Amino acid sequence: MSFLSHRYIAPDMIEERTYQRNIANDCLKENTLVIIPTGLGKTIIAMIVAAHILEKGKKVLILAPTKPLVEQHYSTYSQFMNDVKIGTMNGLMAPEKRAKIIEGNDLIVCTPQVVDNDLQNDRYSLRDFGLIVFDEAHRAVGGYSYVNIASYYHSGLTLGMTASPGSDLNKMIEVCRNLDITHAVMRSDDDPDVSPYVHDTFVRNEIVDMPDDLLNVIKILNKMLNVYLNELVNLKFMDPGWPASTKHLLVVGDTLQKRLARGEKTSMIFRGLVSQSAAIKLMHAIGLAETQGMTTLRNYMLKIESDASTAKGAKASKDIINQPSYKELWRILRDTKVEHPKISRLMSLVSQEINSSDEHKVMVFSQYRETCDILMEKLSRIPNAKVTKLIGQSNGGLKQKEQISLLNDFRNGVYNVVVSTSVGEEGLDIASTDMVIFYEPVPSEIRTIQRRGRTGRKNTGEVIVMIAKGTRDEAYERTSERKEEMMRENLDKLNMDLRFITHSGQRRQTRLGEY
Helix, strand or coil: CCECCECCECCCCCECCHHHHHHHHHHCCCCEEEECCCCCCHHHHHHHHHHHHHHCCCEEEEECCCHHHHHHHHHHHHHHECCCCEEECCCCCCHHHHHHHHHHCCEEEECHHHHHHHHHCCCCCCCCEEEEEEECHHHCCCCCHHHHHHHHCCCCEEEEEECCCCCCHHHHHHHHHHCCCCEEEECCCCCCCCHHHCCCEEEEEEEECCCHHHHHHHHHHHHHHHHHHHHHHHCCCCCCCCCCCHHHHHHHHHHHHHHHHCCCCCHHHHHHHHHHHHHHHHHHHHHHHHHCCHHHHHHHHHHHHHHHCCCCCCHHHHHHHCCHHHHHHHHHHHHCCCCCHHHHHHHHHHHHHHCCCCCCCEEEECCCHHHHHHHHHHHCCCCCCCEEEECCCCCCCCCHHHHHHHHHHHHCCCCCEEEECHHHCCCCCCCCECEEEECCCCCCHHHHHHHHCCECCCCCEEEEEEEECCCHHHHHHHHHHHHHHHHHHHHHHHHHHHHHHHHHCCCCCCCHHHC
């Protein structure tokens, strides 16, 4: 095995891979977006590029969207780079201290919000930087801080990195325009220079049948929902030809709010707003029943009851509990012993995996924190299961240091099962897992790819997607597959469009000097 050799990279520590070297060479020629699957070493590619820029006497800025990712990058660069002053900074530091970190270090790692704020307040400039790395570059749209930072930068190269840029070609182009990127480099698991380093990942769907109590609950909720949908149609606030969806209802609500703001304060408008809000609540309840289970649904309906019981509670909540069907719904929720069939199947899958080897690890993804709590409690009953949960910082969640400590414990075998919300999807260097389980499919190709990338890194992995038969799980799975196929097709078109934009002079004005 040969190792990377460079004066700024620690010797005999990083395996040299041809595709990483080739991609890095491309990145040194022009502003580049690198799109490669999770686990193939985006950080190593950035490190190679950074080493060459540092050799020219220029500074390097590494930006990552979350604090745990910043901590991870800081640790990795500190471990693998030689004779490089590496600093990190955050928003809790005094601005003067951040300016000194910028001045006194060769390579700085931080979240973009910190730099964005400092640049707007003219605390330092980027003129001494020869490279900015935008990790998870697909975020560079709208008003995200990446976009503003790029507009201040005109002294060197830009490197954007992502495993999943999304299926919308226009958004891909927007990302490239916002970061002033002129070229995209792509690799997939099937490319000849990549395939020797990729382990097989087997993906399969686990279909479960819904029990009668859940089917009856869903039937009642749909009956209640139809009361409000029909009312919105009759009031001519909703097009009967459009399929009822949360997105459609949000458009209806936005239209009603605008009419209200223009002074149209009629009983019909107010009633429409109540019906729209109640319909959204019931759609959410149906989603919980179909994909999560009785406990999560029961707790959500209790929140609606609690809201309805207060004088200032939402009229939609009061309206829902006064529906004739509500008592029937609550009778089932109160008396049933049924949980979602996914739970027992999940327990069986996890038990088989961790008991097949002392070293096997499993990661379970769920969309809701409450479901994570339920799954953690259930999975902890499995013999030999050492279970923990990975959640974000908001609302009393895990702080940055706690997340990093948890992942280290998972890596070192203290835990062999992690139940995670979306915080475990993006970027984090999670220990090689043998099995990844989606408790529910997500209708996002970006999140699906990122979840799937948690396995198959260092050995063969398995991905299992749990799907409740006849529910929105099936629709979400189809949506994700379709978007992923579209993403692959659009990646081939991206460079052609970038060349056209560059040559036709259609790029956005980001630097005064260009004009």
